Amino acid sequence: DAAGTWHLESEAKSVLTKLGIVKFDALMDTLSGGQRKRVALAAALITPSELLILDEPTNHIDTDSVAWLEQYLQKRRGALLMVTHDRYFLERVASVMLELDGGQLYRYEANYSRFLELKADREEREASAEQKRKNLLRTELAWIRRGAKARSTKQKARIDRFEKLKESTGSSSNGSLDISVASTRLGRKIIEINELSKSLDGRQLIKDLTYIAVPQDRVGIVGPNGSGKSTLLNLIAGKLQPDKGEVQLGATVKLGYFTQEHQDMDDSMRAIEYVKEEAEVIRTADGSVITAGQMLERFLFPPAMQWTPISKLSGGEKRRLYLLRVLMGAPNVLLLDEPTNDLDIGTLAVLEDYLDEFPGVVFTVSHDRYFLDRTIDKLIAFENGDIRIHVGDYTEYEEWLAKNVPSRNAESNKEDGNAKRKETTDTGSNIAASSAPKTKLKFSFKEQREYEGIDEQIELAEQRLTDISAEMEAAFADSVRLQELVEEQRLAEAELERLMERWTYLNELAEKIAGKA
Numbered sequence: 206d207a208a209g210t211w212h213l214e215s216e217a218k219s220v221l222t223k224l225g226i227v228k229f230d231a232l233m234d235t236l237s238g239g240q241r242k243r244v245a246l247a248a249a250l251i252t253p254s255e256l257l258i259l260d261e262p263t264n265h266i267d268t269d270s271v272a273w274l275e276q277y278l279q280k281r282r283g284a285l286l287m288v289t290h291d292r293y294f295l296e297r298v299a300s301v302m303l304e305l306d307g308g309q310l311y312r313y314e315a316n317y318s319r320f321l322e323l324k325a326d327r328e329e330r331e332a333s334a335e336q337k338r339k340n341l342l343r344t345e346l347a348w349i350r351r352g353a354k355a356r357s358t359k360q361k362a363r364i365d366r367f368e369k370l371k372e373s374t375g376s377s378s379n380g381s382l383d384i385s386v387a388s389t390r391l392g393r394k395i396i397e398i399n400e401l402s403k404s405l406d407g408r409q410l411i412k413d414l415t416y417i418a419v420p421q422d423r424v425g426i427v428g429p430n431g432s433g434k435s436t437l438l439n440l441i442a443g444k445l446q447p448d449k450g451e452v453q454l455g456a457t458v459k460l461g462y463f464t465q466e467h468q469d470m471d472d473s474m475r476a477i478e479y480v481k482e483e484a485e486v487i488r489t490a491d492g493s494v495i496t497a498g499q500m501l502e503r504f505l506f507p508p509a510m511q512w513t514p515i516s517k518l519s520g521g522e523k524r525r526l527y528l529l530r531v532l533m534g535a536p537n538v539l540l541l542d543e544p545t546n547d548l549d550i551g552t553l554a555v556l557e558d559y560l561d562e563f564p565g566v567v568f569t570v571s572h573d574r575y576f577l578d579r580t581i582d583k584l585i586a587f588e589n590g591d592i593r594i595h596v597g598d599y600t601e602y603e604e605w606l607a608k609n610v611p612s613r614n615a616e617s618n619k620e621d622g623n624a625k626r627k628e629t630t631d632t633g634s635n636i637a638a639s640s641a642p643k644t645k646l647k648f649s650f651k652e653q654r655e656y657e658g659i660d661e662q663i664e665l666a667e668q669r670l671t672d673i674s675a676e677m678e679a680a681f682a683d684s685v686r687l688q689e690l691v692e693e694q695r696l697a698e699a700e701l702e703r704l705m706e707r708w709t710y711l712n713e714l715a716e717k718i719a720g721k722a
Contacts (some may be wrong), residue, residue, distance in 0.1 A: 213251065220247045223273045224266055225430040239265035239430070250277065259287040263294055264546045267430045268572050268599075290550050292317055292575040388537045388565050391420065394455035395538065395566055396441060401450035403436055410436050413450070414592055416585070418538075422566045425577045425599060428587025434570040435465070437585070438540045441568065454538075461536025463528060465543050472516035476506055476526055479515060484533045497533070504529045520547045528556070537565035545573040561651050574599050579650060647718055656711045663708060666701040673697060 218229055224243040233241060242265045249257065263271050271294065278285060278298050289295060295302070295317035302313040302320040311327065313320045396418040403411045410433030418424070426434045439445040441452055442462050454460075470479065480497045488494050495503075501511050504525055515523065524547040531539075539560075545553055553576065560567060560580045571577055577584075577599035584595040584602050595602045648656060673694045680686040 216251050217247065220250050223277075224270050243270075243430075254283060256284045256286065257281070259285070259289070261289055261547070262287060263289060263291040263572065264543075265430075266572060268427055268574060269429060271572055271574070290545055290548060290553060291573055292550065293573075388535050388563065389459045390457065391537045391565055392455050392457035394453070395420070395422075395458060396455070397453040398441070399451050399453070401440065401452065402448050403433070403440060403445065404448055405433075405436065409590070410587075411440075411447075411592065414585075416594065418566050420566070421564065422568075422583065423560070423581045424566075424568045424583045424585060425581035426568060426570045426585045426587075427572075427577070427599065427602075432587035434587060435542055438462070438542055438568060438570060442540055458538050459534070459536045460538050460540060461531045461534050462540045463531045463542060463544055465546065470515060470523065470527060472514065474515055475512045476515060476518070477501060477511040479526060480530055480533060483530045484535075487533050487535065500529060500533065521549055521552075524548050525552055528552075532559075539563070539565065539567045539569075541567065541569040541571070543570055543572070545571055545576050582649070648714065652711065652714070655707065656715060659704060659708050659711060663701070663704050666697065666704055669697050670694065670701065 221227070221229065221244070224247055226240060226243055226247070233244070236244065246259070246262055246266075249259065262274060266274070271291070275294060275297050285298070287299075297316075299316055300314070302315055302317065304311045304313070304320070304324065311324075313323050315323055396416075398414055398416040401411055401414040402409070414437075426437060428434055436445060440447055441454075442460060443452070443454075474482075477498060480501060484497065486494050486496050487500060498508065498511060502508070506522075506526070515526070518526065528544070528548070544556065548556070557576065557579045567580070569577075569581065581598060582596070584593075584597070584599065586593045586595055586602065595605065597605075673690055677687060677690045677694070680690060
């Protein structure tokens with residue numbers, strides 16, 4: 206009836222608006238790929254159903270829309286089945302986790318954090334069972350090698366058991382990634398953004414933005430869809446020209462740009478050809494050289510799969526292949542545009558670890574709050590036509606917004622935002638002096654890991670010195686070996702001294718953090 210039709214239309218407009226679609230009369234063929242996916246998501250949400258199935262629902266929506274979707278699904282009646290890589294989203298929405306691992310499906314009555322604990326317990330039990338299988342396999346193998354003849358039923362049963370053990374051993378092992386690729390050394394000048402302005406389709410996206418990148422910068426770029434985030438990356442990459450101002454890159458800068466579309470991917474090429482087009486070999490962080498084929502194996506592309514045409518790969522496999530190609534170029538500045546889209550959680554975890562150790566500069570556009578908290582320490586935030594630069598991670602930025610933005614009217618907010626773009630810190634970043642959010646005193650992720658493991662490292666260093674002393678006593682008559690051990694002792698003592706200095710610093714910082722808590 207008319208009332209029902211009006212209600213459905215009203216709900217559709219409300220949901221579309223929350224997902225960033227405001228032109229209700231726009232034709233579908235005029236929308237971008239991301240906009241069409243948001244329209245499809247809205248259609249699924251408003252359709253009455255007992256079971257709602259969502260495949261990566263947080264892709265192509267901004268952080269505000271993700272937060273709204275969380276609340277919407279928490280209140281929704283009916284069952285929900287979804288595939289997603291967004292770990293905060295899983296934590297807050299899911300109550301049951303299904304994991305597909307090694308061809309088996311595991312069910313956990315848990316949210317994401319509890320699932321990780323239960324998964325760790327399961328893998329520990331499986332590792333113990335695997336060790337027992339290996340021990341039994343060795344026993345059975347020794348019996349087989351002694352030349353036992355398969356005459357009796359008992360002997361036949363034992364040979365059958367050996368074959369089953371051989372088949373089962375190692376079947377539950379998981380692949381892992383190692384992407385510790387070396388990067389080109391950066392000079393003093395990296396990226397300088399000076400009074401940058403850009404408009405598209407008659408709408409000003411960026412106005413008078415100034416930012417100077419410093420070594421090991423980790424900068425997240427956030428804001429509503431269409432606010433100018435990807436435009437800023439394209440300006441830095443030189444794919445767009447500014448209306449006013451400039452972006453200057455240092456002479457030693459080597460950009461690696463991981464875009465959303467990966468338009469340069471020729472589907473007719475084979476995976477290994479696509480990677481070799483960038484580099485035949487790559488030098489890793491430890492100085493060794495590995496081939497493109499070996500690197501593909503590290504990215505979970507076994508030899509048989511490396512000659513697969515790109516057209517046969519899944520969306521996630523294409524993204525993983527594209528990421529490998531970018532890193533094979535050994536960049537020292539990474540521009541990442543929505544890097545979490547279509548990557549599985551395992552690959553994301555490895556990418557996060559890689560960024561921890563990456564010695565260069567990173568600018569990343571992302572709606573994934575977990576990824577931002579994990580990888581960045583500054584934000585360039587697009588806010589209602591203004592741009593704010595915040596020091597800290599995404600959660601701290603959200604906390605600051607909750608405390609400060611609602612108390613300010615739109616006009617004063619705009620005036621403050623304009624003023625902020627004129628102020629710069631001694632590093633060249635335009636951080637507001639009066640209302641910029643204060644950063645909490647806390648460990649960085651890297652410092653937290655170092656703090657947790659430094660006692661063990663010190664024990665190992667002390668044990669190494671003890672071992673060297675014992676070797677020196679034994680090699681007293683061997684002058685050549687003794688000279689080598691003297692040098693090893695010197696290096697070991699220097700390493701122990703370095704660890705003790707870090708221990709002192711980290712413990713003092715821990716005490717300060719505890720005092721502020």
